[in-house]
Amino acid sequence: MAFLLGFHRPGYTTMQAFIVKRLLTLLPTLLFTSLIVFASIRLIPGDVIDLMLSQNDISTGQDREIIEAALGLDKPIYAQYFSWIGAVLVGDLGRSLWKNVPVSEQLAATLPITFEMGLLALVVALSVAIPIGIFSAMRQDTGSDYIARSFSLLMLAIPSFWLGTLVMVFPSVWWRWAPPLDYTPFLEDPLKNLRHMLVPAILLGLSLSAVTMRMTRTMMLEVLRQDYVRTARAKGLKENVVVFRHALRNVLIPVVTLVGLQAPLLIGGSVILEQIFVVPGMGSLLLEAVFQRDYPVVTGVFLVVGVAVLFINFLVDLTYGFLDPRVRY
Amino acid sequence: MNEVNMGQNPAVPLLVPRKGALYSFIFRLFKEKPLGAVGGVIFLLFLFCGIFADVLAPYGMNETNMLRRLEAPSLAHPMGTDHLGRDVLSRILIGAKLSMIVGFLAAGMATVVSIVLGIASGYFGKRTDMVIQRFVDAWMTFPDLILLIVVVSMIGPGIPQIVVVLALLYGIAGSRIIRGSVVSIRENLHTHAAQSMGARPLHILCYHILPNIMPVVIVLFTIRVGAVILTEAGLSFLGLGVPPPAPTWGSMLSGSGRTYMYLGPWLALAPGLCLTLVVYAINVFGDALRDLLDPRMKGSR
Numbered sequence: 001m002a003f004l005l006g007f008h009r010p011g012y013t014t015m016q017a018f019i020v021k022r023l024l025t026l027l028p029t030l031l032f033t034s035l036i037v038f039a040s041i042r043l044i045p046g047d048v049i050d051l052m053l054s055q056n057d058i059s060t061g062q063d064r065e066i067i068e069a070a071l072g073l074d075k076p077i078y079a080q081y082f083s084w085i086g087a088v089l090v091g092d093l094g095r096s097l098w099k100n101v102p103v104s105e106q107l108a109a110t111l112p113i114t115f116e117m118g119l120l121a122l123v124v125a126l127s128v129a130i131p132i133g134i135f136s137a138m139r140q141d142t143g144s145d146y147i148a149r150s151f152s153l154l155m156l157a158i159p160s161f162w163l164g165t166l167v168m169v170f171p172s173v174w175w176r177w178a179p180p181l182d183y184t185p186f187l188e189d190p191l192k193n194l195r196h197m198l199v200p201a202i203l204l205g206l207s208l209s210a211v212t213m214r215m216t217r218t219m220m221l222e223v224l225r226q227d228y229v230r231t232a233r234a235k236g237l238k239e240n241v242v243v244f245r246h247a248l249r250n251v252l253i254p255v256v257t258l259v260g261l262q263a264p265l266l267i268g269g270s271v272i273l274e275q276i277f278v279v280p281g282m283g284s285l286l287l288e289a290v291f292q293r294d295y296p297v298v299t300g301v302f303l304v305v306g307v308a309v310l311f312i313n314f315l316v317d318l319t320y321g322f323l324d325p326r327v328r329y
Numbered sequence: 330m331n332e333v334n335m336g337q338n339p340a341v342p343l344l345v346p347r348k349g350a351l352y353s354f355i356f357r358l359f360k361e362k363p364l365g366a367v368g369g370v371i372f373l374l375f376l377f378c379g380i381f382a383d384v385l386a387p388y389g390m391n392e393t394n395m396l397r398r399l400e401a402p403s404l405a406h407p408m409g410t411d412h413l414g415r416d417v418l419s420r421i422l423i424g425a426k427l428s429m430i431v432g433f434l435a436a437g438m439a440t441v442v443s444i445v446l447g448i449a450s451g452y453f454g455k456r457t458d459m460v461i462q463r464f465v466d467a468w469m470t471f472p473d474l475i476l477l478i479v480v481v482s483m484i485g486p487g488i489p490q491i492v493v494v495l496a497l498l499y500g501i502a503g504s505r506i507i508r509g510s511v512v513s514i515r516e517n518l519h520t521h522a523a524q525s526m527g528a529r530p531l532h533i534l535c536y537h538i539l540p541n542i543m544p545v546v547i548v549l550f551t552i553r554v555g556a557v558i559l560t561e562a563g564l565s566f567l568g569l570g571v572p573p574p575a576p577t578w579g580s581m582l583s584g585s586g587r588t589y590m591y592l593g594p595w596l597a598l599a600p601g602l603c604l605t606l607v608v609y610a611i612n613v614f615g616d617a618l619r620d621l622l623d624p625r626m627k628g629s630r
Binding site (some may be wrong): 028029030031032033035036040043153154156157158159161162165166168169170172173264265267268269271272275286287290291293295298299301302305306309310313 | 463464466467468469470471472473474475476478479480482483484555559562563566567568569579582583587590591594597600601604605606608609612613
């Protein structure tokens with residue numbers, strides 16, 4: 001991204017200037033993100049009020065008006081947007097319709113859990129994808145290269161919920177062992193927590209590793225053909241030094257970009273795996289809210305996910321400077 | 330100036346394919362990309378099963394038989410029976426039909442959305458481009474599944490809704506790729522020539538831009554079918570897809586059947602295997618198509 005925007009040219013020499021610039025380009029995207037979330041709020045069917053009324057056993061016309069006013073549905077649409085965005089900016093995402101606690105509180109309780117799982121999955125994905133990708137490129141068109149590539153194509157096709165189902169069913173049928181499903185907070189008992197989170201994180205990581213592996217392989221092949229690599233080889237460096245010290249740095253830049261682009265996949269995939277392995281993260285919160293028609297929670301999760309992904313990509317852009325000294329902010 | 334003749338100038342390769350071009354293309358596919366060709370064949374097989382599911386299925390999809398519950402695979406039930414005594418093979422076949430319907434409809438509509446947005450953005454450019462691209466940026470920050478869950482939770486599950494939402498989802502995301510190729514073709518000589526001869530935008534779009542983005546469109550469509558099938562399965566798995574009792578591959582792995590998998594592990598195999606196989610086949614087929622049709626797209630997925 002930084003390359004495309006031309007920030008590597010002289011003139012933007014300070015990091016601060018870059019961050020400000022990058023934040024400014026983020027603004028229109030953020031505007032659209034908020035508009036999409038707001039539109040999703042407007043999509044809430046009108047009969048939801050009827051549903052709430054019938055389930056709360058109150059059905060006078062006055063209650064209807066009160067609820068409409070509470071949801072802000074009685075004002076013109078632009079006013080609704082501004083009052084909504086105003087509230088969001090001070091962290092007010094409304095209250096859950098069923099639990100009567102602020103949505104922000106529920107998010108604060110579940111976000112770290114999903115974040116932990118995402119981080120674990122990322123570690124798994126990178127530690128599988130990068131070594132295999134490098135290995136595959138170093139042995140291009142050999143048997144092991146084909147196996148590695150088929151594996152990555154296969155991981156693209158296998159649905160994570162099927163792998164999750166298999167992991168739940170077959171070990172218990174064959175060896176009477178099942179992955180643990182009781183959640184313990186990390187701070188209470190880190191080991192127990194990891195034992196629970198590791199299986200879904202590995203599955204999520206494997207499904208992410210496919211694309212990263214392909215990218216690592218392609219980039220490595222490209223970099224290994226460049227002149228400076230030939231120079232390094234010509235001066236008698238060992239192949240390992242050439243690959244790991246000289247080539248890898250340049251391979252990692254696009255790979256890091258890709259990791260940023262995969263953030264939506266990471267969060268989306270965790271919804272299904274959290275469901276299978278009973279992890280009380282944001283995905284579980286979302287699904288529960290969807291089935292209870294708890295719309296403030298649904299849109300709250302929606303917004304947080306969108307903003308989180310934008311933020312992750314912003315952070316990814318900032319890491320370029322550390323990986324590639326040619327990028328000057 | 331005769332505008333009709335301009336449309337047939339040799340700079341427009343794919344508008345009217347040469348006679349026999351399809352056969353020679355299939356021949357090339359088998360010769361140069363055998364794995365992709367095999368993928369294509371598997372994909373066609375699934376398509377065939379989907380189209381003729383009602384004829385091929387040995388039992389009704391919801392035909393229960395309490396005497397033959399949870400039977401292991403046998404000659405009468407090649408994939409066994411589930412907890413209600415329903416034939417798994419029949420349900421898999423109907424599932425193939427549903428997957429193909431959703432896959433083709435949603436991918437087709439998504440492609441149309443991509444073309445319209447991609448051309449609007451790439452050809453008309455400037456401010457329109459800027460606005461559309463920022464919107465696409467924002468759209469793509471939302472994980473597919475979460476966007477779907479949110480929208481479906483609001484408009485309710487059902488095949489038409491899912492098709493429309495999937496089409497919008499992938500259509501908007503795919504417009505990037507179309508835009509990219511439109512931008513490059515817009516700068517081609519034959520486009521400039523047509524412009525300088527005073528051709529109207531609509532003519533240029535139909536005779537210069539569209540035929541030249543066809544390779545990209547075909548590849549995009551193929552790969553989208555697989556993505557749509559996979560996403561729909563995930564949605565069905567979560568109970569938000571095609572509503573029961575219709576048997577989709579995703580829903581066969583979830584819901585009440587899940588508890589019985591410990592008694593009949595074969596229940597967990599067939600739907601997942603079919604999903605993996607068909608998506609794998611579409612992916613390798615799509616990759617092969619891309620390499621043959623449009624070498625520039627290589628590695629861009």
